[in-house]
Amino acid sequence: MWSVEKKRLLIDSLLNGFDIPKIYLHEHATPIEVDGRRVRFSLIDGRQRLEAIWGFLDGEFALADDFTLLEDGAAGAAGKTFNELEQSDDLIAAFLTSINLDVCVIRTDDIELIEEMFSRLNEAVPLNAAEKRNGRGGVLRPIVRELVTHPFFTDKVPFDNTRYRHFDLALKFMLWAEAGRPVDAKKRQLDEFWDDNKSAASEMSGVQTRVASALDVMAPVFEDNDRLLANVGMISVYFLAFDRRLRHGQPIPQRHALLQFNIVRSLESFEREESLSPTMKDYLEFDSLAQRMTDGYALEFRLEVLDRYLNAHA
Template sequence: MSTPSFGTLKYSLDSLQQKARERTVKTQNVEYDLETLIKRIGNKTIKLDPDYQRRHRWSPETSSRLIESVILNIPIPVIFISQDVDVDEEAAGNPRYTVIDGQQRLTAIFDFMKNELPLSELETLSELNGAYYKDLPPFLIRRLEERTIKCLRIDSTVDPQVKFDIFERLNTGSIKLESQELRNVTARGPFNDALKMMAKGENFRKLIQVTEKYPEDNTKVKKMEDVELALRFFALKIEGHDKIKKGFKEFLTASLNEFNKFSDSEIMSLTEQFEGYMNFLLEALGPQAFSKWRVESSSLKKMSNFNAAVYDAIAVGLASTVSIDELAKNRDSLTKSLKAAREELFRDAKFFEAVSGSVNDAAKVATRIKMFAERLAS
């Protein structure tokens, strides 16, 4: 890439100055004692989970070690918060802030001080293992309430996009963001919001092996893999596997950006279709509809309760062959066809190969969906 000449740079000086004014981040150092911080989080004055944040992923042990550090007055990293610009809230004298960096730390502290987290795996203060906040001796409760946390408050009123930029930059080099977590930041929009709601569907969660009790503890939910599975269904059904050119991650991201352009009515219709197919599959094949099987001594032996490649084949194969209206009309016959197709194809070496190895290999994706759709249509 050639370096711009001084003349070119001078010509663009006005543009550079304008961008610098618009995107310069104004900050203010503030300190909150934990008692105040917890109250503000509790009454939503400080919002812990803006749309671009990842879901809480710290283990109880990691959270406990942070609490131990706070009790021992060990310094913890600065929390970055951004002032919102909701005029109505400011007029009411109740400004609202969102956490840009520090969600995991603040969630751990909030959960503990709300008696939702027992301490565990502590080494220095091992006597506190198993203790909830309410179990602490009074002097430690006072110490926690009066402990101050340094925050850097960011005024992002000039350009709202700046808070997302800061989030991405601050998280570079920290816990690696998973693919869907990144899309949640970079491909925001109405369809992305709808996917997050679809992923919470009771029947869908049963199919992808997310238990009803404490779903937030499931790895699929923590890493937003459940949301990615919902996106995967639409990307393969609407866009088609032939558009997997640069790679599967890029294919999903490009698909989501396109889907975010859909109208509210289109998104509502697609949401209903997704729920309809998932409800039918649960009823027809049970909660282990997307399990993987192999032939062993002429019988089929289950290898796993859920497999993303099998999910592609069955869910997308069904949706590509049978309309949502046909499900209700031919429920019994379709159920028999689904069961027969699944058993027959798992005895087919070509199909088994297509659901094995790299889940996102374009050729395998095409093969497994095509084979299941053709068997279902026959």
């Protein structure tokens, strides 16, 4: 429970125009019954703030004795309850009741997500794009959740789904499978893809099958907790390569070829750029683009370099 001093500070902040943190509400798809009442919203975060505001409006405490309005230095409201403000400083009272709180509504039936949000909010860790996206619901959410149960994610990828890292990868796979090629997979594109397909269940079912087929052939190639999959950018390139080869009926690469590709790229040591062969230049460019993990051009270039290597060493 907040102390009276902390409650007073909140009211002081509101009256002086300072920002306060958002109130987070959970909107249930179907109203739930609580104490004999059917309610549509549950509070995720902001209870102490709301109780402080309601407590002041109900006369449970007064403003601090040293309260002043920073705009003009007026101290006439100091030490007064809300009821007293209505009698003597009605403009201040009216201003307080007209303030619009910043409220964020989360529409989901995923209780685990709500609990995770509560934990993060109370640890002052902001939600990332994948967490916010999954909170909005839609057709892609159950598809992504099903995809990350695939053995490729559960057994082969050497990092867990903390902060929905697997979810984010699976959504990128869906985007690229639907496009049929590497495209930008930055936050804006992923958000648009998620929201544009909220009701296209039949279309997305086919894309899901295509992604799952690629994962089916990828999983046996890699070892459990495979170090080749430690880099998210390389996982993306591998998926694009396997997906392309599966669609074109080309041989599926084996782990030793992928490992050798990494070794060959790591062995370059050249004094002058003019001494590099075109292939070696491509390898260096492949690595220089490693940080552009969501850029369509970078993904296309890296895919082509890997593809040429695999064709040459089949």
